[in-house]
Amino acid sequence: MPAKIIVIANQKGGVGKTTTAVSISHALALRDRRILLIDFDPQGQCAVSLAVNPEPGVFNALVNTRSDIHQWIRDTSRQGLDLIPGDRTTATAQIVINAENRPIDCIYQICRPLSKEYDFIIFDTAPSVGGIQERAIFAANLLLIPTATEFLSMDGLAQMIELLTTLRNNSSWDGELLGILPTFYDEHTTESSKSLGDLREGFGDSVLSPVHRATVLRECAAEGKTIFETAPASRASQEYEELGRIVIKRS
Ligand SMILES: Nc1ncnc2c1ncn2[C@@H]1O[C@H](COP(=O)(O)OP(=O)(O)OP(=O)(O)O)[C@@H](O)[C@H]1O
Ligand SMILES: [Mg+2]
Numbered sequence: 001m002p003a004k005i006i007v008i009a010n011q012k013g014g015v016g017k018t019t020t021a022v023s024i025s026h027a028l029a030l031r032d033r034r035i036l037l038i039d040f041d042p043q044g045q046c047a048v049s050l051a052v053n054p055e056p057g058v059f060n061a062l063v064n065t066r067s068d069i070h071q072w073i074r075d076t077s078r079q080g081l082d083l084i085p086g087d088r089t090t091a092t093a094q095i096v097i098n099a100e101n102r103p104i105d106c107i108y109q110i111c112r113p114l115s116k117e118y119d120f121i122i123f124d125t126a127p128s129v130g131g132i133q134e135r136a137i138f139a140a141n142l143l144l145i146p147t148a149t150e151f152l153s154m155d156g157l158a159q160m161i162e163l164l165t166t167l168r169n170n171s172s173w174d175g176e177l178l179g180i181l182p183t184f185y186d187e188h189t190t191e192s193s194k195s196l197g198d199l200r201e202g203f204g205d206s207v208l209s210p211v212h213r214a215t216v217l218r219e220c221a222a223e224g225k226t227i228f229e230t231a232p233a234s235r236a237s238q239e240y241e242e243l244g245r246i247v248i249k250r251s
């Protein structure tokens with residue numbers, strides 16, 4: 001079966017995209033799936049979170065489409081989990097893609113040679129809409145939108161849903177919404193529970209079980225370790241493990 005591509009996106013910053021991308025990648029690898037994580041964000045946080053050198057990054061694969069993509073793949077020292085890191089040069093790749101008006105399927109084409117080698121290819125994306133986001137979503141089978149359970153969280157979400165509808169209507173994109181993932185959830189605050197209620201009212205079954213606010217998620221990323229390495233018995237670890245299970249069920 002060809003690799004399923006999952007894109008994690010929300011143009012709102014700091015909503016847990018990278019944490020989710022890294023955590024589900026490792027969750028799936030721990031379930032014996034072959035995973036390639038590709039970081040399309042110039043901030044390069046996936047490499048930091050996995051303690052891998054960020055250079056050379058995905059820039060090369062994006063700009064020089066004739067290069068063999070395999071040379072940019074890095075081993076993360078974790079069984080079944082590979083990474084193509086991002087770094088600040090990805091911002092230049094974005095400019096090139098827009099200036100050359102690259103086709104909407106250009107990222108899909110770049111990933112095609114990897115389709116038989118992995119079970120899942122996971123994309124982390126930057127908190128913005130540029131040339132890369134649309135092309136990354138177009139390449140994907142499933143879109144996951146982390147959304148912080150805070151006031152104004154619906155803002156970024158509405159834009160994401162709009163982008164999804166545009167891609168469906170104006171191109172041949174046939175991917176699906178895997179779900180909206182509420183993050184930073186804290187049932188003790190009215191802000192959190194109200195915004196989860198609003199999400200469920202607005203998006204019904206598309207809203208997945210929330211990931212709670214957990215300091216350990218912040219700490220493990222800073223140490224270059226995943227939640228499964230730092231705190232395998234934690235609630236955060238169980239929540240991301242459950243998300244991995246949902247991904248397998250939907251694929
Ligand atoms: N559930 C959580 N509880 C506590 N801290 C979290 C949680 N999820 C993520 N964090 C922390 O919050 C910060 C932002 O998370 P993250 O980098 O995953 O968001 P992002 O959407 O990728 O941000 P950006 O838009 O800048 O790429 C990080 O320091 C991360 O460790
Ligand atoms: Mg990020």
